[in-house]
Amino acid sequence: MGSCNPVTGGAGRCTICGAPPVIRMREPDRHLCAAHLIEDVEGRALRTISERELVKPHDRIAVAFSGGKDSTALLVILSRLLPSWDGVSLVAITVDEGIAGYRDDTIRAAEGVTKKLGIEHVCVSFADLIGENLDTLLAGRETQACSVCGILRRKALSVAAHQAGATKIATGHNLDDEAQSVLMNTLRGDLPRLVRTSDADSLDCFIPRIKPLADIAEKEIAAYLFVQDLFPFLPECPYTRYALRREVRSMLSSLEQKHPGTMRNLIRSKRAIEKQVDRREISESLRRCRQCGDPCSGELCQVCMLRKSLGK
Numbered sequence: 001m002g003s004c005n006p007v008t009g010g011a012g013r014c015t016i017c018g019a020p021p022v023i024r025m026r027e028p029d030r031h032l033c034a035a036h037l038i039e040d041v042e043g044r045a046l047r048t049i050s051e052r053e054l055v056k057p058h059d060r061i062a063v064a065f066s067g068g069k070d071s072t073a074l075l076v077i078l079s080r081l082l083p084s085w086d087g088v089s090l091v092a093i094t095v096d097e098g099i100a101g102y103r104d105d106t107i108r109a110a111e112g113v114t115k116k117l118g119i120e121h122v123c124v125s126f127a128d129l130i131g132e133n134l135d136t137l138l139a140g141r142e143t144q145a146c147s148v149c150g151i152l153r154r155k156a157l158s159v160a161a162h163q164a165g166a167t168k169i170a171t172g173h174n175l176d177d178e179a180q181s182v183l184m185n186t187l188r189g190d191l192p193r194l195v196r197t198s199d200a201d202s203l204d205c206f207i208p209r210i211k212p213l214a215d216i217a218e219k220e221i222a223a224y225l226f227v228q229d230l231f232p233f234l235p236e237c238p239y240t241r242y243a244l245r246r247e248v249r250s251m252l253s254s255l256e257q258k259h260p261g262t263m264r265n266l267i268r269s270k271r272a273i274e275k276q277v278d279r280r281e282i283s284e285s286l287r288r289c290r291q292c293g294d295p296c297s298g299e300l301c302q303v304c305m306l307r308k309s310l311g312k
């Protein structure tokens with residue numbers, strides 16, 4: 001998201017109350033004012049949580065909190081839902097990859113938000129995990145930034161969530177992210193990952209991951225934050241330019257604009273494929289890494305393979 005105002009307004013009146021609208025929503029097509037946008041977004045997150053039974057009484061939820069817009073919206077929504085859940089607690093976890101000129105600002109923003117919401121906040125860094133920051137690890141191999149970063153971030157988050165006693169890890173993946181992942185995994189020919197990304201597929205040996213915002217579009221999240229003065233205007237990661245996701249994101253947004261419903265259709269296709277796949281075949285191939293004991297599909301987990309390739 002750039003620095004433009006995500007609130008688009010539009011013609012007409014709020015479909016519910018007739019007040020001036022701040023956004024036009026699709027499926028179903030309607031205009032919403034700020035108050036009804038907030039109600040709609042929070043209501044849909046709660047519906048996703050209830051329908052998929054993502055939160056159980058006494059869960060301790062570790063929220064992957066980068067300080068960016070998706071995780072900020074997630075933390076705000078979960079903190080508002082918290083009083084209605086029996087014995088549930090939240091802890092926000094921020095991973096510091098060690099990216100100069102980028103991460104310090106987002107960590108400061110993350111600290112501000114958790115303080116305001118009164119939520120426990122834990123920071124974990126790649127330097128703690130592997131002894132070096134991302135910038136140093138990537139010297140001369142910047143094009144691999146996002147895959148190296150993704151592997152280490154996942155591990156750092158699991159370790160910190162485990163240490164915090166979490167029973168669930170909540171991530172801010174939205175509808176656009178989900179559609180992008182379907183297309184990216186398809187483009188890579190990675191069927192196991194294509195069918196393993198849904199929250200219904202949490203494996204016993206991992207802390208289950210949940211995605212309460214999976215049904216909410218990126219622009220709806222941006223507008224939800226903007227109308228409450230919570231939108232974080234932060235710099236973009238300097239490695240984004242190497243990311244396949246960036247190209248897929250721009251392609252899908254333009255398709256969605258021309259053909260509304262494209263992203264939801266992609267996700268529907270993924271669900272249809274999931275039903276056809278024998279999931280046992282994928283689960284049975286999971287083993288333990290011979291180096292660290294973490295669950296993996298080969299001899300070594302991705303982190304240990306990465307360590308080996310980096311000579312760590």
Ligand code: SF4
Pocket residue numbers: 097145146147149150237238239240243
């Ligand atoms: Fe990591 Fe890539 Fe995201 Fe930057 S853009 S934080 S390198 S995954």
Ligand code: ZN
Pocket residue numbers: 289290291292293294300301302303304305
């Ligand atoms: Zn390992």
